[in-house]
Amino acid sequence: MPGDSEQRLARPMEASEVDLVIDYFHQASPEYLNSLGVDPSRLPERAPWKAAIERQFALPIEQRKAFLVLWELGGVPVGFSTSDKITFGREAYMHLHILRPEHRQAGNGAFFVRQTARIYFEELRISRLFCEPYALNAAPNRTLQRAGFKYVKTHETVPGPLNFHQPVTRWVLEKGAI
Numbered sequence: 001m002p003g004d005s006e007q008r009l010a011r012p013m014e015a016s017e018v019d020l021v022i023d024y025f026h027q028a029s030p031e032y033l034n035s036l037g038v039d040p041s042r043l044p045e046r047a048p049w050k051a052a053i054e055r056q057f058a059l060p061i062e063q064r065k066a067f068l069v070l071w072e073l074g075g076v077p078v079g080f081s082t083s084d085k086i087t088f089g090r091e092a093y094m095h096l097h098i099l100r101p102e103h104r105q106a107g108n109g110a111f112f113v114r115q116t117a118r119i120y121f122e123e124l125r126i127s128r129l130f131c132e133p134y135a136l137n138a139a140p141n142r143t144l145q146r147a148g149f150k151y152v153k154t155h156e157t158v159p160g161p162l163n164f165h166q167p168v169t170r171w172v173l174e175k176g177a178i
């Protein structure tokens with residue numbers, strides 16, 4: 001178990017913290033974005049992107065199209081999850097990112113994914129949580145399995161507005177399974 005200075009916490013992100021998400025994508029190399037299935041040319045400029053996220057924070061939870069969760073290690077932000085394709089009361093899709101390589105592959109991702117799933121189940125009142133990572137990106141696929149998600153299928157699609165057309169692997173976590 002990690003000590004106090006390494007205490008891991010997933011919690012709903014504040015509107016004042018969204019620059020972290022934009023910085024993560026804007027500072028990433030094209031090669032890194034490509035490994036996530038993200039097309040660098042599809043990243044919005046900071047101002048409209050931030051405004052769009054802030055509009056989501058202003059909405060009642062039942063009307064949100066996105067919900068964000070921050071991941072902290074010893075009180076320091078080390079990653080985040082976003083959720084989209086939300087059908088309030090039913091289902092949503094999540095994404096997972098640890099900001100820096102030194103915080104990856106140490107069990108943090110699987111731990112944060114489980115904590116985050118509990119937040120989404122509760123806040124969005126959903127009974128099923130999906131995640132659909134790029135099929136060629138081993139890290140999220142392994143992490144979702146480790147966190148208790150079940151494999152559904154592999155198919156080709158454009159999974160979101162930042163992505164290129166790609167094979168994706170669909171995973172699901174049922175509320176009762178966590």
Ligand SMILES: CC(C)(COP(=O)(O)OP(=O)(O)OC[C@H]1O[C@@H](n2cnc3c(N)ncnc32)[C@H](O)[C@@H]1OP(=O)(O)O)[C@@H](O)C(=O)NCCC(=O)NCCS
Pocket residue numbers: 036095096097098099103104105106107108109110111132133134137138139140142143145146
């Ligand atoms: C995906 C991510 C959040 C996972 O977090 P993590 O802290 O690295 O994962 P964990 O240490 O909890 O590892 C969980 C499992 O994934 C495996 N794994 C993690 N990174 C891996 C990699 N790069 N290649 C292969 N397996 C990997 C671990 O070995 C472990 O497997 P196990 O269950 O067999 O023991 C993190 O690696 C990350 O942010 N990567 C870059 C961003 C990214 O790819 N996001 C996904 C976008 S859809």
